[in-house]
Amino acid sequence: MAYHSGYGAHGSKHRVRAAPDPPPLFDDTSGGYSSQPGGYPAPGAEVAFNVNHLLGDPVANVAMAYGSSIASHGKDMVHKELHRFVSVNKLKYFFAVDTAYVAKKLGLLVFPYTHQNWEVQYSRDVPLPPRQDLNAPDLYIPTMAFITYVLLAGMALGIQKRFSPEVLGLCASTALVWVVLEVLALLLGIYLATVRSDLSTFHLLAYSGYKYVGMILSVLTGLLFGSDGYYVALAWTSSALMYFIVRSFRTAALGPDSMGGPAPRQRLQLYLTLGAAAFQPLIIYWLTFHLIR
């Protein structure tokens, strides 16, 4: 709002100065533009108005209006294309978190042994968002943990004087690629074992992303307490994460269909869960050991 009044004052000064000189080539229609509120089709008309006061040149005004309408059209097109691939509503469910949930979930990831009830709660067939249900997976923690891990890796490399910007990008993309590979492997396993569950791709992405928290803790302890601290933290976070994954997948796979299905399928489900859990310490070690020397 302060901006608007500043530029408005400028514009009026500009017009007062231009009024005594008769404009030789163009008619001064800037006053005419500002008096037509509905003249622009773009929703960015407010922005176009404020900048018009600044320029006062009719050709630039037309260009500005054209540009803003093109921009809004492009934005609509991008939204439409994005909606075809990623359902934004489903994605919003995973980011509906609050501070209390994040704190409790982080505590659960580090110490899951005393948690009693692992069921995801529903309300009328719709799963509750993470704000209201501690057991619901979310994508906020994995995203933030991934970014923190990349920054921490950069810092660890810098402390050892091995830092360069390319290494940072490589570290980030390596971690991302391993998570994507794990999600694809889990999807393949779920398809082959015909597990009927509510686990969508985003759920698997969330559960795979929780390992970044373990990685951060291991690297941090390694930086503070040296190599021994790193291995202790690695063992602790790995076992906590393995317990967490096994309990979560068991309730997720058995939850909607409490009978469990025939015996071979249950065995396959069990193997899948155990395989996913066993993979976690390996990947945590693989992605962090080169940061601790």
Next chain:
Amino acid sequence: MAFTLYSLLQAALLCVNAIAVLHEERFLKNIGWGTDQGIGGFGEEPGIKSQLMNLIRSVRTVMRGIGCLLAVPQLEGWKIPGPWGPCN
């Protein structure tokens, strides 16, 4: 192993291609994995082997259609602009 996103795409393409080139008549029938040999019962559980056979057949169908177009950038050696990594 330091991965870049581009190497992930390359690896995925090679794996999918490896599944797609398994010949139905010359090879899969001889080891009993042909798609007309497996669809026995219409019971509840398809079983892992029939799921695998279905997957192989679907991959082959998809690769013959869209997949060939997706493989063209890799085969032609096009450089895709962006932060994909040192070995683009």
